[in-house]
Amino acid sequence: YAMRILVTICARGGSKGIPGKNIKIINEKPLIYYSLKTANAFKEKYKGEVDIVLSTDSHQIKEVVEKQGLHIETDYTRPEALATDTAGKLGVIIDVKNFMEQKHQKTYDYVLDMDVTAPLRSVEDLENALFLLEQNKNAYNIFSVSPCHRNPYFNMVEENKDGFYELCKQGKFLTRQSAPKVFDMNASFYFYKRAFFNENCNHVITNKSLVYVVPHLCFDLDEPIDFEFMSFLLTQKRLDFDFNY
Helix, strand or coil: CCCEEEEEEECCCCCCCCCCHHHCEECCEEHHHHHHHHHHHHHHHCCCEEEEEEECCCHHHHHHHHHCCCCCECCCCCCHHHCCCCCCHHHHHHHHHHHHHHHHCCCCCEEEEEECCCCCCCHHHHHHHHHHHHHCCCCCEEEEEEECCCCCCCCCEEECCCCCEEECCCCCCCCHHHCCCCEEEEEEEEEEEHHHHHCCCCCCCCCCEEEEECCCCCCCCCCHHHHHHHHHHHHCCCCCCCCCC
C-alpha cells in the first residue's frame, strides 16, 4: 500500500510584520518558491502518492505560484473566515485537506504542512522526520525544532502574581547543561498522521507529539531584519546544507 501524503503550502495575502512577505523577492525568487521547490523535490523522491496544494485568499499569490512552473494545485481558495489575523493554522489545514480529499475522492495518510516563512529545510529533513513518525505507532504528529539558547528552568523568567519575576519553570539545576533539554519551535514543517485529525486534536502540540531536531540553521521570518539575514545567507551561499535544487 503506497502511503498518500498531502503537502499544504499556506500563504495568506495580508501580513502586518512584513507586507507581502510570502511573495517578496529573495535571491531573485519569491519567498514561496523555496518551499514549493522543496515540496516538489520531496514528491519526486517519495515512493508513495504526494499531492501539493496551495491555500491562499490572494489572487496575486496564486498567479505568482502558477508562474513558477512547479507541481501544485491552486484551485482552492481559502474562505474569508480562515484568512484573518486571528484564524489558527490548524483550521486552515483541515479545510484544505477536506477540499482535496473530496476533490480526489481519497483519504490522506499524512499531511505535511510546510511554512513559507521558514524555508530552510531540506528533503532529507522531511524524509528523516517522516521516518521517525512512521516508526512510532502511538505518535500523532512531528514538528521541526532547533536547539535553543535559553532554558525556562535556568535563564528565562516570568512575572508572578505579586508582580515580581521568577524562573518560568522551577527546578534545582546549577547549570544549563543539567536542566532538561528544551527546544525552539522553528515553524518550518509539521507532519500529521491521519489519527491526529480523526481524534480531533485542536492544537499542534498534543500529548503524543514528536520533534525533529533540524541539524542546521533554521528560523522563520517575523521581522523585516529577518529578511535581510535570510537574503544574505541565500545570496552568499552561506547555508550549511544543500537545498537539493
